[in-house]
Every structure is written in structure tokens, then in C-alpha cells.
Amino acid sequence: MDDAARSERAAAAGGSDGARGRLITYRALADAVESVAPGLPGGPFVIGIDGWSGSGKSFVAQNLGRELGAPVINSDDLLPGWDGLARSLDLIEEWILAPLHDGHQAAWQRFDWDLMRYTEWVPVPDSRFLIIEGCGVGLPRLARYLGFLVWVAAPEAVRRQRLPLRFDWEMYAPHVASWADQESALRDGDDMELRADLVVENGAARGSRPGGEADRGAVHPASASLVVREPLNNGRPGRFRAR
Secondary structure, rough: HHHHHHHHHHOOOOOOOOOEEEEEHHHHHHHHHHHHHOOOOOOEEEEEEEEOOOOHHHHHHHHHHHHHHOOOEEEEOOOOOOOHHHHHHHHHHHHHHHHHHHHOOOOOEEOOOOOEEEEEEEEEOOEEEEEEEOOOOOOOHHOOOOOEEHHHHHOOHHHHHHHHHHOOOHHHHHHHHHHHHHHHHHHOOHHHHOOOOOOOOOOOOOOOOOOOHHEEEOOOOOOOOOEEEOOOEEEEEEOOOOO
């Protein structure tokens, strides 16, 4: 997509590249997702939350999950080692998204980082909504299974500042560069920010709110606000929308 098309799309979304959007609450975000979720039997309405490492995906997913009463699956739990990003996405499709799409029960196998092997199988709970968050979960081949896609955006400088605050930083630190290379390779040629149903501008610097990876495990109250842009309801119907 050329710069003119990008600018036109950004303007239509209520801002420009780098511009702040509007404030909504997590409860309002949950209401927006519920408003576009068809009441179909046979499986959950799947919400994907994607973004670069350090953008704050887990933080947003946990807060939205609480408001929706939705289980949250973190793709890191399926990741077979630090060089396994692409493989983890294969497994998300094979173990979770494809079975749910076909009306089957789904389960995924947890990767034990101490044993460095897969261990127990974890069934996906029955629920109206399911959130899957992680690097690459919104790529086109997986996005076709999603009912709603959220891109969590943050400037590179802010993301780099957040990374040392991760709970697993000591283990992650030696692999930052190779992980970034894997992310870049997977995202090459795809501007997910322009395909997303909603963009969360999570660019607050260290020590401010909303938080990033350092806040993993924390939740905001329903009345807390987050900055968003892109239409909340883009009018595109379909539970598993082809993109």
C-alpha cells in the first residue's frame, strides 16, 4: 500500500500515523465486541490480539478478557523455544482455530520451558468468547478464523524500554534480536495495523498507564480508559471473516 493510500485510511480511522485516537473504557470495548458477535452455536467468537513484542498485548488481552468473561490463550504457552515463533502459529491453527472453526472441541499442549518439551494437554473452555493473544496471531492465514482483530501499537522506543521489565527478561534477553528477526520475517509485506478492526494506541512510557509487558497479570477496572482508533464496528459481517 502506498503512502497516499495509508494516509487516506488513517484519516478515515480518525487520525494519522502517530496521532492519538479517542479514549474509551474496557467496558465500552467489550460492548463493541459483543455488538458484532453473532449469536451462533457451535463454538466461541474468537478475538485475536496482536502487536510487536513489548506493545502490551497481554495487558490488553487480560483486561478485555475480564470484561467479556472470556478465557485468554497466550501463544507463548505453545512456543517451542525462542526460535519457534512460526511453529507456534502453526500449532494455534492446528490445535485451536481449525477445530473450533469445524465445530469440534479444541485443546492445546503446553510447552514447559524448564523441561524444554511439550507436557500436558489443556482443553479450550466452553465460552461465548475466546481471546488468543501473541505475536502473529492476526496474520492473514489465522485472521480468517477470527471474528475480531485488535492490533496493539506502541513506538519502538517505548517497546524497547518495556522489555527489561518483563517477568521473564533474564531468559528472554539473549534472544531479543533473533525474536525480532522472526517477527519481521513473518510480518514482511503485511500491514496488520490497516487490517485490524481496532487499533489500541498503547504508547505510554515507562511508569505511566496504560502499561505494557511489565503489567502482565494486572487488570484495570472496567472504567479505566484506553486510546483506540479505527472503527469499533466496521460493518463487515461474519463470525470467521475471510480477509
